Amino acid sequence: MTRLSSYFLPTVKEPPADAEALSHRLLVRAGMIRQLASGLWTFLPAGWRVHRKVEQIVREEMDAIGGQEMLMPVMHPADLWRATGRYDIDELFKLQDRRGADFVLAMTHEESVTWHVAREVRSYRDLPQILYHFQIKERDEPRPRAGLLRTREFIMKDSYTFDRDPEGLDRGYDLHVKAYDRMCDRCGLEWYRVEADVGMMGGTGAHEYMAPCPAGENEVALSEAGYAANMEIASAEPQPVDGLLEPLDEPEPVDTPGAATIDAVAALLGLPAGALLKAMPVIAEGRGPLLVVLRGDHRLNEFKLRNHLRTAVRPAHDEEIRDEFGTVAGFIGPVGARVDVLADEAVRGLHGLVAGANEPDRHLRGIEPGRDFDPEWADVRSVEEGDRCPNGAVIRIEPAIEVGNIFKLGTRYSEPLGATYLDERGEEQLIWMGSYGFGPARAMAAAVEQYADEHGISWPRAIAPFDAELVGLGKPGEEGHEVAERLYGELRESELEVLYDDRESSAGEKFADAELVGCPLRLTVGKRTVESGEVEAQVRRGRETQTLPLDRAAEAVAELWRELP
Numbered sequence: 001m002t003r004l005s006s007y008f009l010p011t012v013k014e015p016p017a018d019a020e021a022l023s024h025r026l027l028v029r030a031g032m033i034r035q036l037a038s039g040l041w042t043f044l045p046a047g048w049r050v051h052r053k054v055e056q057i058v059r060e061e062m063d064a065i066g067g068q069e070m071l072m073p074v075m076h077p078a079d080l081w082r083a084t085g086r087y088d089i090d091e092l093f094k095l096q097d098r099r100g101a102d103f104v105l106a107m108t109h110e111e112s113v114t115w116h117v118a119r120e121v122r123s124y125r126d127l128p129q130i131l132y133h134f135q136i137k138e139r140d141e142p143r144p145r146a147g148l149l150r151t152r153e154f155i156m157k158d159s160y161t162f163d164r165d166p167e168g169l170d171r172g173y174d175l176h177v178k179a180y181d182r183m184c185d186r187c188g189l190e191w192y193r194v195e196a197d198v199g200m201m202g203g204t205g206a207h208e209y210m211a212p213c214p215a216g217e218n219e220v221a222l223s224e225a226g227y228a229a230n231m232e233i234a235s236a237e238p239q240p241v242d243g244l245l246e247p248l249d250e251p252e253p254v255d256t257p258g259a260a261t262i263d264a265v266a267a268l269l270g271l272p273a274g275a276l277l278k279a280m281p282v283i284a285e286g287r288g289p290l291l292v293v294l295r296g297d298h299r300l301n302e303f304k305l306r307n308h309l310r311t312a313v314r315p316a317h318d319e320e321i322r323d324e325f326g327t328v329a330g331f332i333g334p335v336g337a338r339v340d341v342l343a344d345e346a347v348r349g350l351h352g353l354v355a356g357a358n359e360p361d362r363h364l365r366g367i368e369p370g371r372d373f374d375p376e377w378a379d380v381r382s383v384e385e386g387d388r389c390p391n392g393a394v395i396r397i398e399p400a401i402e403v404g405n406i407f408k409l410g411t412r413y414s415e416p417l418g419a420t421y422l423d424e425r426g427e428e429q430l431i432w433m434g435s436y437g438f439g440p441a442r443a444m445a446a447a448v449e450q451y452a453d454e455h456g457i458s459w460p461r462a463i464a465p466f467d468a469e470l471v472g473l474g475k476p477g478e479e480g481h482e483v484a485e486r487l488y489g490e491l492r493e494s495e496l497e498v499l500y501d502d503r504e505s506s507a508g509e510k511f512a513d514a515e516l517v518g519c520p521l522r523l524t525v526g527k528r529t530v531e532s533g534e535v536e537a538q539v540r541r542g543r544e545t546q547t548l549p550l551d552r553a554a555e556a557v558a559e560l561w562r563e564l565p
Contacts, residue, residue, distance in 0.1 A: 002466065004501040004513075008045050011513050021215035023445035024147030026457050030516045032465075039144030039152030046517065047444075049465040051155070054440035055134055057186045057462065058157045065175040067130045067159055072112045074136050078102035080111035083416045091140045105138035110413045110435055113160045117431065118419035124164050127421060127431065128172060132159030134440075146215060148441040149401060155441065161434040164421065169408055169432040173205075176406050176436045180209055184403065187443050188460020188565060190450055192400065194220050195229040197303050198407060209404035209438075211446035216399035223396070227389035232303040235379050236387035236395050238346040241274035241295070245352030248366030251335055254354075257361045260330025262296040265363060269354065273297040277347065277355035277367065279332040281316040281325050281339075284309050289316060289324040289339040291332065293355075293369075294381050295346050301382040308342075308378045331356040334373040335364055343375035401446045404438040451541060457518030458541045461564045466499040468561060469519040471510045473526030483550070484525040487535065490554035496561060515540070520564045523557060541565060 008031075015025035016035070027033045032047030043051055059069065078094065081087040081104050087094075093105035106112065113131060121127065134157050141152045148154075161172030177193070184191040189211045196208040208230055210220050221227070221234035229235070259265045266273045276296030284290050287309065294300060305313055321329055326338045333356035334341045347353075353367040369375060387395045411430040414420070419431045444463070451458040459465070470488055474480025484502070491498045499519060501510045507526075514522045524536040534547040537560060548556040 002497075002499050004499065005503050007499070009513075009517070010044070011516055019147065021146035021149060021445070021449070022452055023149070023215065023448040026448055026452055026516070027147060027445070030457055030518065033148065039141050039150070041148060041151060041153075041441075046465040050444050050459070050463055051440050053463045053465075054187060054443045055155075055157070058183050058438050058440065059134075061179040061183050061186070062130075062132050062157070062159060065130065065179050067132045069133060070131055071133045072106075072109050072116075072135060074106055074138065075103050076106050076112050078104050080115055080417070084111055084413055085416070086111070091142075093138045093140050106135075107137055107139050108156075108435070108437070109133070109135065109158055110160070110409070110433075111417065114413045114417045114419050114433065117162055118414070118417055121162065121419070121421055121431065124421055124423050124429075127162055127164050128168055129162040130159060130172065130175075131162075132157060132436075146217070146445075148445045149215065149217060151441075154439060157438045157440070159436045161436075162419075163432045163434075164423070164429065165432055166410070169410070169434055172434050173406065173408055176434070177207070180404050180406065180436070180438065183438060184209055184211075184443075186462055187447065188451075188462055189403065189443065189446055191403070192220060192222065192228045195233055196405065197230060197232040197307065204410045205408040207406050208402050209406075210400035211403050211443075211450065212398045212400045213446060213449035214399055215445075215449050216401045218400050218402050220398050220400045221383045221389075221395050222398060223389040223391065223393035225389055225391035225393035227391060227393065227395070231382060231397065232301070233307075234383040234395075236383045236389055237392075238295070238298070238381075239384070239386050241272060241297075241350065243272045244275050244350065245271070245354070245365055247351045247368065251364040251366045251372055253357055254363050254365050255361060256331075256363045259361075259363075265354065266296065269363075269365070271354060275352065275354060277334065277353050279334060279356055281321050281329075281332055282313050283316050283320060283324075285312040285314075287311060289320065291325065291334060291337050291339050291341045292380065293334050293341060293343040293347060293375060295344065295350075298344065298346060298381040298384070301380055304378070305342075305380045308380060325358075327356070327358040328360055331358065331360055331362060333358055333364060333367075334369075334375065335367060337373065341373055341375040342380070343369055343373075343377055344381045345377055345379045346381055348377060401442055401449065402439075403442045403446055404436075406436045407434060409433040409435050452518070455512075455543075456516035459518045459520060461520045461561070464518070464520050466519045467496045468521040468523055468557060469499045469501060469514045469517065470523045470525065471501045471507075471514055473507055473510075473524065474530075475504070478527070480525055480527045480530050483530050487523070487525060487550075487553055491557060494554045494558050496554075496558060515543075521557065521561055523553075539564060 010031045019025040196206040219231040274297040280292045354365045414431040472484030522538040538545045
C-alpha cells in the first residue's frame with residue numbers, strides 16, 4: 001500500500017546548509033535520501049524505488065547482450081590487489097581481520113572476478129564470457145560532496161568480458177557500447193559517449209557516458225561535427241596567436257624587473273599572453289627534472305603529461321629549481337636550459353616568442369622553438385573553448401556527470417593473476433578482458449539535475465518512484481474522498497504504480513509535496529472535480545493541466561501516462 005498517511009516520505013522545506021548541487025538539495029527535500037556521515041547516504045523508500053528502477057533497466061540490457069549476473073564480496077584479500085599493483089591507491093580502504101590478515105574494501109572488482117575466472121576457465125571453448133553484478137563499492141574519498149555525486153560508498157553495476165584475443169575484446173566492447181547507449185536512453189537522460197583516460201584501471205582504451213548539467217564534476221569537449229572527449233584527453237587545433245613579435249635572427253634579452261608571471265610580462269611588454277612561453281619545472285618519477293613549455297595562454301593538462309611520460313609528475317620545489325634547473329622561479333625559460341625540455345605541440349612553428357632568460361628580472365624575446373631550443377614534442381595542454389576539433393568544428397566545453405564508463409583492459413589483470421586458457425593448438429594464452437561500470441545513483445542524480453524546475457524534481461517516466469500521484473482533497477465521509485478511494489483501487493488494478501496522498505493536510509501542502517517528489521503525473525480528486533464528473537491531471541514536466549472523464553478515469557490515466565517522456 002502506498003498511502004502517504006503511512007508511507008515513509010519525510011519531505012522538508014529547507015535544503016541542507018552544505019548542499020551545492022541541485023540534485024543534493026532536491027533529493028533530500030523530497031525525502032529520497034538522508035546522510036548518515038560524510039559521503040555515506042541512506043536511500044529512503046521512494047529513493048530506493050528510483051535506484052531499483054535504474055538497476056532493472058541496466059539488468060535487462062545486460063541480460064540482452066548475454067550477461068550473466070552473479071555477486072562477489074565487497075571485502076577482498078589484500079594480496080590480490082598487491083598482485084595487480086593497486087594496493088597503494090590512496091582511496092582504497094584497507095583493514096585487518098582479528099588474525100592480522102590484510103584485506104581491502106573493493107572500489108571495483110577486477111581482481112576478484114579475474115581470480116575466479118583464472119580457476120574456472122581452461123579452454124578456448126569456455127570463452128567468451130560476460131559476467132556482471134550489482135555491488136557496493138567503497139572509496140576513501142578525501143572530499144565527499146554534492147550528495148550522491150561524490151560519495152565514499154555507492155552501488156555500481158560492473159561487468160567484465162573475457163575473450164580469446166583483441167578481436168574478441170572489441171566485439172564484447174561493442175556489445176557494451178550498444179547496451180550502454182540503450183541504458184542511458186531508457187533512463188531518459190541527455191548523454192554523450194566520450195573518449196576517456198584509462199586512469200587507474202589501466203588498459204588500452206576507454207569511453208565515458210556523460211550526462212551534461214551544471215553540477216557535473218567533469219568537463220567534456222564537444223563539437224557539432226560529433227567530436228566528444230573528456231577534457232582529460234581532448235585534443236584540438238589551437239586558436240591562432242595575434243600580435244606575435246616579428247622574427248629576430250636570435251633571441252634578445254629584455255629587462256623585466258619584478259615581472260614573474262605571464263600576465264605581468266605580457267602587460268609590461270604590451271604582448272598577448274599567447275606570445276609568451278610558460279615554462280613549468282617538474283620532476284618526473286624515474287626520469288628526473290624536466291622543463292615543460294606551453295603557450296602563455298594555455299593550461300597544462302596533467303593527465304596528458306602523465307600519460308605521455310608514463311610516470312607520475314609533480315611540480316619542482318624551489319630548492320630543486322635552484323639546484324637542478326639552475327635558475328629561479330618566475331624567470332625560467334627553455335633557451336640554454338640545463339634539463340630536458342618538453343614542448344606542447346601548440347608551440348610548434350611559432351616565432352617571436354618571449355620566455356624567461358633563466359636569470360632574475362630578465363626575459364628573452366624573438367625565440368623560435370627548434371632553432372633556439374630543441375624540445376621533445378607532445379600534446380600536453382588542455383583544450384580551450386573556440387579551438388577546433390579534428391574535423392574542423394569549433395569546440396565547446398560543458399560540465400557533465402559521469403554515469404558510466406567502459407574500458408578495454410587487455411591483459412592488464414589476467415597477466416598478474418594468471419588468467420589463461422589453452423587455444424586450439426593446446427598452447428597457453430592470456431585472456432583478454434574488458435571492464436564496464438554503470439552507477440544507478442549517478443543516473444538518478446543526473447535525471448534530477450537535467451529536468452528539475454523551481455518547484456522540485458521531474459522524473460523521467462521510466463525511473464520515477466511512482467507512475468502517478470493521486471491527491472485526494474476530500475475528508476472521510478465526503479463524496480470526494482469516496483471517489484478518490486475508488487479511483488485509487490482502479491488505478492492499482494490497471495497496474496500503474498500510484499502514490500496516494502490521503503493525508504489530512506491542506507491542498508497547498510499536498511500540491512507542493514507532489515511537485516517536489518516529481519512523479520510524472522499528478523491526479524487531483526475533490527469536491528469540484530467530482531461535481532463536474534472529471535479528474536484533474538497535471539503532467540509534471542511543463543505543469544500542463546487537463547481534465548479526464550471520471551467514468552473511465554483509470555483507462556484515460558494509463559493512456560496519458562504512456563505518452564509521457
